[in-house]
Amino acid sequence: MADDPLLSRLDLNLLVSLDALLTERNVTRAAERLHLSQPSLSAALARLRAHFDDPLLARRGNTYELTPLATRLLEHTADALSAVRRVFESQSRWDPSQSTRTFTVHGSDYALTVIGATLSRLVSAQAPGVRLRLVPTSSMGIDDVLNRLASVDGLILPYGITADRPSMDLWRDDWVILAAEDNPRATPTVSLEALSASPWVFTYQTRSSFTAVGRQLEQLGLQPRVEAVVESFSLLPLYVAQTDRFALIQRKLAPRVLGLGGVQVCEIPFEPVPLIEALWWHPAHGNDPEHVWLRGLFAEAARDLQ
Structure with missing residues (x-):
């Protein structure tokens, strides 16, 4: 449990500031994005620099560039922030008809064309406040999504590309x-x-x-x-x-x-x-009632395809 004292001293709001600063690469724009004053975000940047013992944003003329450490951090902050949000947005009881959650699912344009419209109609009928974000993937994007599967709700992918994540069959094609x-x-x-x-x-x-x-x-x-x-x-x-x-x-x-x-x-x-399309997800989503509901809608949409 050696990490507990370190985490207890950290302000998790700094993660929000870090994500904005690394994404915007500008204190003023990051402050506007977070609806904070520039002095407040400058203070957060100072604390982050002290914590990492690194400037993070290095001035180059009239602009800022990410340091090598900041470039590495950029790969993790969005995922970490998404995971934190999921922790604090989780509820013991979940009513889809009252939810305003956004579910993000990646897949090829073929997969999203075949099942996306039916899935969207089912979501709209059962949970009008829920938004479905369907993202087409590229060859590079597939590797990225597989690495970041904990930060998205699912990936529609045929068998043969990955096998180390939970999955459910959706439909067959040739x-x-x-x-x-x-x-x-x-x-x-x-x-x-x-x-x-x-x-x-x-x-x-x-x-x-x-x-x-x-x-x-x-x-x-x-x-x-x-x-x-x-x-x-x-x-x-x-x-x-x-x-x-x-x-x-x-x-x-x-x-x-x-x-x-x-x-x-x-x-x-x-x-x-034969082509067997499946929905893949991270094990962390296994018992999430919201994700279980989403998977049920995928199963219903897949039955409609038959």
Whole structure:
């Protein structure tokens, strides 16, 4: 319990000041953000500098820059502040109809398109004061959200990218090929030779962010020639139409992108890896009654998809 004396001497309001100062990098703007006087925030900065034995904000001409320590702290303050808020906002009894809480969920644009609107309607019907914040993720963003899962309410992600967090299955889907309407290689079931000879648009292509069927193409020895990477399934038609490119897209999303025109859907000439989308969350949320309620709405929305 060696940390207890240190924590007992700290004013947790300094965490709020630290977050504002590191984010704004300016005492005046940070004071305005917190509705404090500039002398009050200057005093808080002095206490923070004494605590960390570091200037935190270093003047460079007419601006301030973060010191190396402050840059490291910036990665943790937002998460720490969110965790503190969750502690003090927790209630033994929670009435969703009276709540004004904001739930933050990250996912690909495909996942948010498929389930987001239904989920939003359910939230609105049961808890009109609750706000749902749905955030599309990029390949870099997935790693970041996995590291910060304690500070968000959930991440919609297929199996295969992570396995060390609690999760619940949402829906199953499979894959089809997207091609231009006038692509001569786009037959009802595209041949492996056509897949190998054609250029591609991929959505995610990093070590920790990928589509399983994209990896499957490589394992079949096709080695797709990727001409473009766009981290959005909904934007794929713009990069496929009027070209000889192929792209992989989820079957549930295909009707929406076909409505944009200029593209068609073809079947894959092998059995693609099934896609199982799941909701992932941090173990700290396991018994949170508010989070349990949210997960129940996800389950209801997923049933509607079937």
